[in-house]
Amino acid sequence: MELRKINDRVFYYPHQPETDRPMLAYIKGDKFSLAIDAGNSAYHVDEFYKALEAQKLKKPDFTVITHWHWDHTFGMHRISGLSIAHNKTNEFLGKEKTKIFDKAYLDFLKNDDKCFGKEYKNNKKVVIVQADIRFQESLSLNLGRMTAKIFHAESPHSDDTVLIYIPEEKILFLGDATSEDFFNDGFMDKEKLRALINLIEKTDCKFCILSHTEPLTKTDLLYYLKSI
Ligand SMILES: [Zn+2]
Structure with a gap:
């Protein structure tokens, strides 16, 4: 699969529904480059980096x-x-890292989630690590004529939700923030969703990028979210 272009400095490697791989984004500053999300396996990262190389883009300096x-x-x-990850993300990953040593837990994950089972078929090794840089509220990266404003936000999907806003390009990356909570029987917390909608409305952005779908305009995303 090929890397797709939002503009000259923002790219993404499309999501892959068969194994639940989210899209991976790439922001190219004059000095540093930033990737958004680390993918679901080493193979996913390798594919992404190969797609970067094909466009003569260097590997990312940071991955949030x-x-x-x-x-x-x-x-x-x-x-x-x-x-780079939120403190809570790191805590969750720390717990998962311990749990995954238990073969029963690993087998449960493989059976429970078909996509996980497919990605890790033939006993491929699951490796979980925590992030190098942690933060609580927000973090701003100067990538060189390009800023990444990374911040924690309230969301119905997970407590550790982090959004990334690129003001120069008017793009907001939302991960899975607008989805329901799969770890709470798919519960959609309407209050949290409303808080997120308010935040999106206030953000000066043209595009809103979710992890498991094609890029959307802010208008289209808000129209959809208000129908939930
Ligand atoms: Zn998610």
Whole structure:
């Protein structure tokens, strides 16, 4: 699969529904480049980096994680450069790292989630690591004529939700923030969703990028979210 272009400095490697792989984004500053999410396995990272190379783009200096779910983090051990995550994301990953040593838990994951089973078929090894850089509220990266404003936000999907806003390009990356909570029987917390809608409305952005779908305009996303 090929890397797709939002503009000259923002790219993404499309999501892959068969194994629940989220899209991986790439922000190219003059000095540093930033990837958004680490993918669901080492193989996912390798594919992404190959697609970057084909466009003569260097490997990312930083990779920021939108939330702890396996499909966004289990490739983290394979990334080039430094990883960045919210304190809570790191806590969740620490717990998962201990739990995964238990074969019964690993088997449960493989059976429970068909996509996980497919990605890790033939006993491929699951490796979980925590991030190099941790933060609580927000973090701003100067990538060189390009800023990444990374911040924690309230969301119905997970408590450790992190959004990334690129003001120069008017793009907001939301990970899975607008989805329901799969770890709470798919519960959609309407209050949290409303808080998130307010935040999106206030953000000066043209595009809103979710992990498991094609890029959307802000208008289209808000129209959809208000129908929930
Ligand atoms: Zn998720």
